[in-house]
Amino acid sequence: MLRVNRENLRNSHETPWLVLDLVMLGVLFINLAWLIFDSLYATDFIYGQLDAHFPALIDTYDPVHNNFLLVDLVFIGIFFTEFCFRWIVAVVRKEHLRWYFFPFLHWYDIVGLIPTGPTRLFRFLRILSILHRLHKYKIINLNETAIFRFFAFYADVFVEELSDRIVVKVLSDAQKDISAGSPLLDDINEQVLAPRRPVITQWLAGVINHLGQSLNSDEHGEVIREHVRKSVGKAVRENAQVSTLNYLPVIGKTIENTLEASVTDIVTKSLVNLLNDLDSDRIDHFISVGLHDYTPSADALDKEVLNVVNECIELVKAHVSQQRWKSELLKKESAIPTDRPEG
Structure with missing residues (x-):
């Protein structure tokens, strides 16, 4: 009322x-x-x-x-x-x-x-x-008012059912185009990625430089330096020429440890300098020249990407097809008390 x-x-x-x-x-x-x-x-x-x-x-x-x-x-x-x-x-x-x-x-x-x-x-x-x-x-x-809630609910049902079918139809048509050999990857590369390559390379250079600074930091780079030290130490110990230093009395182990520490410091400094020196121009040059002859189709990368896109669309279709109004209706019906008071 x-x-x-x-x-x-x-x-x-x-x-x-x-x-x-x-x-x-x-x-x-x-x-x-x-x-x-x-x-x-x-x-x-x-x-x-x-x-x-x-x-x-x-x-x-x-x-x-x-x-x-x-x-x-x-x-x-x-x-x-x-x-x-x-x-x-x-x-x-x-x-x-x-x-x-x-x-x-x-x-x-x-x-x-x-x-x-x-x-x-x-x-x-x-x-x-x-x-x-x-x-x-x-x-x-x-x-x-009950009348408004009644019509509002069924209006939502109508809109949801109609919109879900339209979305599923559009996604199904997109899947057919992809399966028919639509040049999706080429379009993404030419129309989406290529115009934004300066921004992407600038962002990538910033990320790489930040990694170099973090690696050089005493607080954040300790984990990487410890990993480099262990890797270099393992390589030094497994090296046949270096292992002969153990035959030297007294100073053999000292020379091995010194060599291990020196190589670790050289490798770490090289990584830091490499990461800090990379800028957007070098990255863009590397993409243009270094990857010029690389074709993703040679290792079926495009097929895998299209499969990923297709599976994502299937998940979206399954989510869209869920009739949420039924769960709302069941929730409302379960909220209505069914037990009548005894007279």
């Missing part, structure tokens, strides 16, 4: 408009009820029943039915006057960017003024317009 929020009504200063809306709602209901009755009156069945049970009503209403257009013109005049009044108020309040926007935004009111059968149905939209206006000012809350 709709409840009027009186505090919001006072704060919005829309009380005169609420009175006008209530009056127009009453006029609309009378007009629509009269339209329905007149349409039913024109049928043979209803006319026969009224003639059999209420002949006096037939004699009274026949002239009205024969000139119903004139009766409807009275309501049309009321609706048109109210429409012009709201248009003038909208222009004074500057509710729209242009003064002539109002009739375009309220086109259903104009269509409903046409006195023909199909166009009269647009007068129902005036009721929704009035309710929406009251809801906008928080004078009433349509979200609290």
Whole structure:
């Protein structure tokens, strides 16, 4: 049931408009009820029943039915006057960017003024317009009504089902294009990556330089230096020429340890200098020259990439195809208490 929020009504200063809306709602209901009755009156069945049970009503209403257009013109005049009044108020309040926007935004009111059968149905939209206006000012809350929740739920169901099928169709068509040998990798390389190569190389150079600084840092580079030390030490110990130093008495082990430490320091400093000296120009030159003759198709990389893309699309399709409205419906049904209190 709709409840009027009186505090919001006072704060919005829309009380005169609420009175006008209530009056127009009453006029609309009378007009629509009269339209329905007149349409039913024109049928043979209803006319026969009224003639059999209420002949006096037939004699009274026949002239009205024969000139119903004139009766409807009275309501049309009321609706048109109210429409012009709201248009003038909208222009004074500057509710729209242009003064002539109002009739375009309220086109259903104009269509409903046409006195023909199909166009009269647009007068129902005036009721929704009035309710929406009251809801906008928080004078009433349509979200609290069962009818609104009912239609909102099934509207979401319709939109979800329609959008899911459209998305799945689009993704399926994309998969067909990829399977048919679409030059996706070439397009990505030429149209996406190539224009952004300066940015990518600049970013890559920054990452590499940061790694060099971290490696040279006493705090962050200790792990890498320890790994280099162990790797160099293992290589030194396994080297046949260096292992002969163990035969030297007293100084053999010292020379081996010194050699191990020196090689470790040389390798570490070389890595740091290599990483710090790389800039975007060198990386771009390496990509242009060093990778010029490398073809990913030689090792079927493009096929694997397309397979990855295809599998990702399949996952997206499976996620999109999930009917989330069913889980929402089950959740609502489970929230409804089923146990009745014993009387």
